[in-house]
Amino acid sequence: MKFFYSLLSVLILTVACSKNTLELPVEVEESPEPEQKEIEYFPFALRVDNIEVDIFQAVTFKLIDSVAKDEGNFFSFLKYKVLDSLIWNVEGATNKVHLVEHDESGFGVKTEWGHNFYAPGEYKTYLKGYREGNQVVNDSILVLVNTPKDKDFLQFSWSEIVAPLTAHIGYVNNNTEEYHFSTVSGLRDGIKSISLNLFYDKYNGEAYKSAPADLPEQARTVLVNYITSMYGPEKYSSESVDVLSIYKALFLTPLLDKEVVKIWSTPTANIALVKGLIEYGRPARYSVLAEPIYK
Structure with missing residues (x-):
């Protein structure tokens, strides 16, 4: 019997020790936080x-x-x-x-x-x-x-236009838009005029032949919105009146192969949106023509 109790005591002691061993806290080594790299700013x-x-x-x-x-x-x-x-x-x-x-x-x-x-x-x-x-x-x-207050159309005064129609000026915008504007101003056969043209940089020169079919209409929208923002709604439109007859009464520049689309009027200028005909496989181009008021 003593042996039995001794053996039982050993078993109890062993179990107790095992239990105590399992409950010992396990120390977990913490990983150091990654060092944050300071951002260097430049002046x-x-x-x-x-x-x-x-x-x-x-x-x-x-x-x-x-x-x-x-x-x-x-x-x-x-x-x-x-x-x-x-x-x-x-x-x-x-x-x-x-x-x-x-x-x-x-x-x-x-x-x-x-x-x-x-x-x-x-x-x-x-x-x-x-x-x-x-x-x-x-x-x-x-x-x-x-907007300059003493000008007649965009940045131009009619009194400043005294040279032949050769002054072609492009206005860079660093491709912040898909297009840029240019102007041609001067005298042709004694007639003062200013043309505002729009060019898509991606389709300039010979590349214009491969331009999307709707590119001219995109240009028309840009020009109409621009002139309207500067001078208000058009006075005449080909959608409602015979703008060709009105153009001939207001302007001196011959249309040649162009069509009149819209006409605006200001106290010092008549302004027309005109469409060039398709030629040499190139899509039609839209442009804006301005002349002084004669009558």
């Missing part, structure tokens, strides 16, 4: 030569290092190489402008560029730079664009 900023301009007046933007003393140094542009991308854009515009480019041939940066604003308003322009997925550059400039 790159925008500068502009004029914060208030008229429509179609060129504005020059510059990219600078706001704390550097070596701006203009031949090698100073290399500081921008650390960025994965640097973007400039105009609020509300369709496209953005990439100022820093990395490709197989190397590295490039645009530190100065011109821009034309076509319509009056306040335009906020942004500069944003990125590195390793973080935004490290942030700046903005507000540009105020006015």
Whole structure:
């Protein structure tokens, strides 16, 4: 019996020890938190030569290092190489402008560029730079664009048009839109006129032959909306009246192979939207023609 009790005691003791062993707390070694890398911001900023301009007046933007003393140094542009991308854009515009480019041939940066604003308003322009997925550059400039009060059509005065019809001017917008405007102004056979033309950069020159079939109608919409925003609704439309007869009564420039679509009138100018005929396999083009009021 003593042996039995002794054996039973050993079993109880063993079970008790086992139980105590299972309940001992297990120490878990905590992994150190990953060290957060501090984001390095860069003092790159925008500068502009004029914060208030008229429509179609060129504005020059510059990219600078706001704390550097070596701006203009031949090698100073290399500081921008650390960025994965640097973007400039105009609020509300369709496209953005990439100022820093990395490709197989190397590295490039645009530190100065011109821009034309076509319509009056306040335009906020942004500069944003990125590195390793973080935004490290942030700046903005507000540009105020006015409609000149002493002009007859867009930025032109009839009194200033004295040369032959050869002054062709393009107005860059850095592809912030799919198109850009150009004007032709001057005298032809003693007649003063200004033409506003629209060109899609992707389909310029010979590429216009392969343009989508609806591209001319897109151009028509842009031009109608633009002139309407500047001078109000048209006075005459081919959808409701005989605009050809009205054109002949108001304008002196021969139409040749063009059709009249709409006519606007202001106190100092008559304005017509005209459509060129299809030729040489190219889609028709729309343009705007303005002349002084003669009668």
